[in-house]
Amino acid sequence: MKVSIDVLDAIRAADIHGTHLTLTGPRMGPRLYSRVNEVLEAVGGRWTKSEQAHVFPIDADTVLAPVLESGEVVTLREKRQNSQYFPTPSPVVERLIDLAALRPGMRVLEPSAGSGAIADALRAAGAECECIERDPGYAAMLTDGGHAVRAADFLAVPPAAEFDRVVMNPPFTRGADIQHVEHAIRFLKPDGLLVSVMSWAVTDHTRQTAKFRALVEARGGSVEAVPRRAFAESGTDIDTVLVTIPAARDADVKPVVWPSREVPGAEQELRPPVEIFAEVKAAMAAAVAELDALGALLAEPLTSADTPSVELPTPQTEQLSFLDLNGDAA
Ligand SMILES: C[S@@+](CC[C@H](N)C(=O)[O-])C[C@H]1O[C@@H](n2cnc3c(N)ncnc32)[C@H](O)[C@@H]1O
Structure with a gap:
């Protein structure tokens, strides 16, 4: 204006x-x-x-x-x-809170807190919620709502492994969600857990997502689809997932199952073989990039905020089932 x-x-x-x-x-x-x-x-x-x-x-x-x-x-x-601000609707917030498995008194970080949709629910669940928000206008709204808030660019905040949980819905533009989640993991205590809304794009096999997917695999995280149009009331149709990443990998975790989504009508379309060949080739290149990223991650020296021991996922024959927000197995 x-x-x-x-x-x-x-x-x-x-x-x-x-x-x-x-x-x-x-x-x-x-x-x-x-x-x-x-x-x-x-x-x-x-x-x-x-x-x-x-x-x-x-x-x-x-x-x-x-x-x-x-x-x-x-x-x-x-x-x-403005498209950068999409408050999380309450059914999605409820599912985030379920996945976070909170206990009263836990220290929880909300690092892109907006006007407090998630922070309010964290507090109601008995958590000690600490907010970061870059926009001073929203930061002031959080203060008005009685939250502890730091008005800052989260990506510039030096990590300290002090939190039991990080619960977040960061900005998505140009892969910002991956950047925010990778930074946020460094704020977890060794037995901590991060739960985030992320763009559906993180489930794609691309060079941009390879390192992140490898991280979720290495930590034994989980990924579940959010029902379509869940963010319509916030002014966007973007497809999203809920990603859970532990600070450390448990010995007995199951391999990550990435959700997939049918594109209605796509199966009726006849596509030129050359296009299919190019797609398979790109998917194989992305898979190799993902393996390279996983290898690089496993070779990295451990820091105090990282997992003490990182293992490859145990091969598993049974299929994991994921609950959608209505509680139905998908
Ligand atoms: C998608 S909205 C979600 C708001 C809130 N987490 C919720 O779920 O209702 C993303 C929020 O992140 C804030 N944000 C964007 N970049 C940020 C950064 N670098 N550091 C902190 N906050 C940021 C925006 O101002 C916006 O409020």
Whole structure:
């Protein structure tokens, strides 16, 4: 949204000390105040009566500088419509909480917490939830909701193996979900567990997913399909999976079964043999890349946050069954 000159002038004239901003000058009319407040809220400011100031989760100058320079701001209303923010609908949150097998008092990290759909459920389940959120506007909403929150870029937060669980629904753009989950694993205690919503794309055999799939295999994780259109109420039709990854591999875990999905009508289509050949060749190349990545992972020196011993999956003859969100075996 373009910010009008009178609003920019009012913000420029404000007194700013660290996280506190005090509007100065003659008392504003309610309409101007409401437009100024909308901009301050968009970047994380909250009118706090006890402080007689707008209080920000991080330095107010830092978050206001781009607004004052560009004369533009993305309001909370606009952010909700922005494709990067897809709050997790409650049936998916419930399944995440089931998979996380929480016990009261567990320390749980939600590293891309948005406005708190998952964090609220973690707290209701008795967990000690700690949130990270890059967007100061959402970070302030989490603070409003009584959550412990750090307004930061999660990928820049140095890992510390302190959490019993990580439960998350990160951004997906250009493989960001893989990047976030790989970073998040490093925050788990040695007996910890990570559960994440991820794009269906992680189930594809591609060079981009090879290392990640190898990691899930090496740790004995699990992957289950989320019902189609589960995120429709959040404004997206993207297909997703729930991925569970333990910090350490149990000796008796079963091999990972990756979900697959029929494309309706695809079986009736006659495809040119050359296309099928190219697809088989690409799948074989991706499988080799996956094996290479698994080999490289197994050869890596162990760090304190990693599994003490990583074994290859035990060959298994029986087929694992996966429960979908309705509890039906798929
Ligand atoms: C798909 S939304 C999910 C929000 C919340 N986890 C939920 O499930 O309702 C992704 C969230 O990640 C935040 N985000 C994106 N990149 C981030 C980063 N590098 N560090 C922390 N948060 C980030 C976005 O602002 C957005 O709120």
